[in-house]
Amino acid sequence: MPELPEVETTRAGLAPHLEGRRVRSVLLRRPDLRWPIPPEVSERLPGQRIVAVRRRAKYLLFDTEAGSALLHLGMSGSLRVLPAKTPVREHDHVDLALDSGRVLRFNDPRRFGCLLWQEPGETHELLRDLGPEPLSEAFDGEHLFERSRGRSAPVKTFLMDQKIVVGVGNIYAAEALFAAGISPLRAAGKVSRERYAALAGEAKRILAHAIARGGTTLRDFIAPDGAPGYFEQELSAYGRGGKPCPRCGRPLKQAMVGQRASVWCGHCQR
DNA sequence: GAATGAACCTGGCGGC
DNA sequence: TGCCGCCAGGTTCATT
Known part of the structure; x- marks a missing residue:
């Protein structure tokens, strides 16, 4: 059940595998997560280079020039970077194939997680009213x-x-x-x-x-x-x-x- | 505006 | 052993 340390651990683990890599394709095996995955994810992400992997609250943001994929792990979600031919397990809902020959795979048994899209320069409405980060100076x-x-x-x-x-x-x-x-x-x-x-x-x-x-x-x-x-x-x-x-x-x-x-x-x- | 409770989903576990 | 029902979890939304 990911809380902030788990999400930050995930971010730090993913960043070296993703930053600078180009997304070859997006495979949605099960798009009905907490909310339906919007078409922008599969239409605009392919071909884009991931310039940064960021975290805001418990959301992960995969930044590209075309916009950012916004992912929440929900209560049971996990992300792994795997060799492209790794067999699919139950609840593997989304794959992002990378130009490194590996795949970023999102698994979420309870489907409380979500994968959304944020336009460049905009702040997704889910992120708008959030309080300060607990490890920032604004929180005391x-x-x-x-x-x-x-x-x-x-x-x-x-x-x-x-x-x-x-x-x-x-x-x-x-x-x-x-x-x-x-x-x-x-x-x-x-x-x-x-x-x-x-x-x-x-x-x-x-x-x-x-x-x-x-x-x-x-x-x-x-x-x-x-x-x-x-x-x-x-x-x-x-x-x-x-x-x-x-x-x-x-x-x-x-x-x-x-x-x-x-x-x-x-x-x-x- | 604040508080409360339901809803979402499914694996795991306890009780029978 | 197998079935049933409850619980856990983060977040949003509707209601009070």
Whole structure:
């Protein structure tokens, strides 16, 4: 289930194989992903040279002079660069054949991912209202404090709102709140400036560390080179409901917060 | 504007 | 062993 570190790991793994390469052809085996793949992808991408592989939030952008392919991995998507004759597996929905003789293959069992098109010089509407990147200077405690005033929703829901900050999903929200000692149930508008400073700092630290470790391997995530991520071994809260808190040893609580499974320590997180 | 909940899809897992 | 039903996940959209 790709979150920002997984998407960044994917981007970094793909870039050396794609940048400077020309797209020979596009094969759509199954165009009905989350949204239908628009005709521009198969009409305008062939023949184009990929000049950059970028990431914005959890979206990957493959830039060409004719426009950019915009890809979201959804919850189960993965991308691999493979020899052109590699046998197709179930759920291999899209192939981009490259002039290197290899193919960029998109596999997505649950089809929550998408492949869209962005015109040159434009910003796709899905990217327009996104919050700052969590590892940028624009994201800090002051940003969280200002945007949270008057909001009664749980701070975990607030932190996962992509308009507030991008790329923080269920796993890293749980981990950042644990590290900062903030209960996920606390109303976002009731968290102090000082505690938001701690939360922003922990979110940055955890995300940067997860990227360095190759993301989190949970069921579906595999990096483009086929290697699993190693961050899962270091999770303190996520997926550990009922197990001892790494700090105080008391059992971690588990409940739904904003429709999402949440784990926290009732003693260490207030 | 904010909060809430449904919907999308399917593999994995627990219970029977 | 096989079947059934629930759960998980990110994001959008509709409703309140």
